[in-house]
Amino acid sequence: MRIFIPIILFLLIACDDINNHEKLGSLTIAFNTSLIDSQPSNSLNRLENSESIAPINLAVIKIGDNSPININLTSSITNAYTATNLPSGPTQVIVELYSKGVLNIDELRFSQTQTVVIEGGQTVTAQFNNWIPDLSNMYFYDSFEEGGSNWITGSSNPFAVASDDARHGILSVVSGPMNNGLSYLRPIDDIWLNPLPSTSPQTISIVYYSKSTCTLDITFGLRINSGNSPPVELNTHRPASFWTRTEVQFSPNALANITGFYFDVSAGAATSDNCVCYIDYVQVY
Structure with a gap:
């Protein structure tokens, strides 16, 4: 009888771990900072032909109550971020875009907020490309x-x-x-x-x-x-x-x-x- 007790406890703990794992999910956030159309403009002058929202250099991602994540866009290969081990259910996600201001410090230019439903055991993707300017x-x-x-x-x-x-x-x-x-x-x-x-x-x-x-x-x-x-x-x-x-x-x-x-x-x-x-x-x- 004593032999079966540790086995039963092990199975209970393993089942509990599996249930907890199924309650956690991942979120991939993809964001477009260019705000340009898929086709380039036909410009007569290259002065304005910069295909970015001015010099946007920083993205700050806020997922629920978690600590903000900073992404340096000047060195990032792709404008995306994946967060793991998130509890299932709806959560608020905010992406903020910054560029340098007159005092050479980062100033908020655009942001977007979405409510995303995290699914246990799966990776959900949220697209951010409808930016609201910070007036x-x-x-x-x-x-x-x-x-x-x-x-x-x-x-x-x-x-x-x-x-x-x-x-x-x-x-x-x-x-x-x-x-x-x-x-x-x-x-x-x-x-x-x-x-x-x-x-x-x-x-x-x-x-x-x-x-x-x-x-x-x-x-x-x-x-x-x-x-x-x-x-x-x-x-x-x-x-x-x-x-x-x-x-x-x-x-x-x-x-x-x-x-x-x-x-x-x-x-x-x-x-x-x-x-x-x-x-x-x-x-x-």
């Missing part, structure tokens, strides 16, 4: 979901808020039919969410998405001293027929009193009545 660390942000009240437009083909197509959310802005004409779009001067620095060890990035139904050019530049000084043209971009991302970087050290920016749109050749230009998801950070 406290943005100089400017507008995806036109609240209309176009922060913008000024005009010329022969003014922009208007559009609900038929958008890169982010459900609204964007669209020009009137170009027909060899011109159009412009710019935010109200000095409408920055946070004051634009006069000096910075880091470049400032301006990101926007655009598309067109014909061949046209978007010229992007900076407004100086509320337009009392000549504008500074930074680049010219030719959008494709699908949404493409354009990024323009500049150093505030070389420019004084930047009060805003602008888009000038022009059709390079004779166009049809349905030739229009869309712009959406504008960010400055």
Whole structure:
């Protein structure tokens, strides 16, 4: 009888270990930090042809109550992370993306939160690619979901808020039919969410998405001293027929009193009545 007691205890402990193992699962987190479309933009100028969200250099992953995991994106081969031995059931996962700020310290730029259900004995994969900007660390942000009240437009083909197509959310802005004409779009001067620095060890990035139904050019530049000084043209971009991302970087050290920016749109050749230009998801950070 004494021989069977240790055997029974061993079997009970082994069964308990198996049950506990089946209650634990793994989670693979895959995240896209490029925020670009699958097809590259057709750019006339390489100044803005950086295929990343500005210099995003750090991802912080928070899984439930576990300690945060830091991933250095400048040296990471792949933007993915796998966590093991997680209890089964729903858990909240947060991924935060950081880049260097004016003081050369990491500042939160984008984040996304998901509730993921962990399954015992299995590996669950969660995709993170729908980033929400952190407005406290943005100089400017507008995806036109609240209309176009922060913008000024005009010329022969003014922009208007559009609900038929958008890169982010459900609204964007669209020009009137170009027909060899011109159009412009710019935010109200000095409408920055946070004051634009006069000096910075880091470049400032301006990101926007655009598309067109014909061949046209978007010229992007900076407004100086509320337009009392000549504008500074930074680049010219030719959008494709699908949404493409354009990024323009500049150093505030070389420019004084930047009060805003602008888009000038022009059709390079004779166009049809349905030739229009869309712009959406504008960010400055």
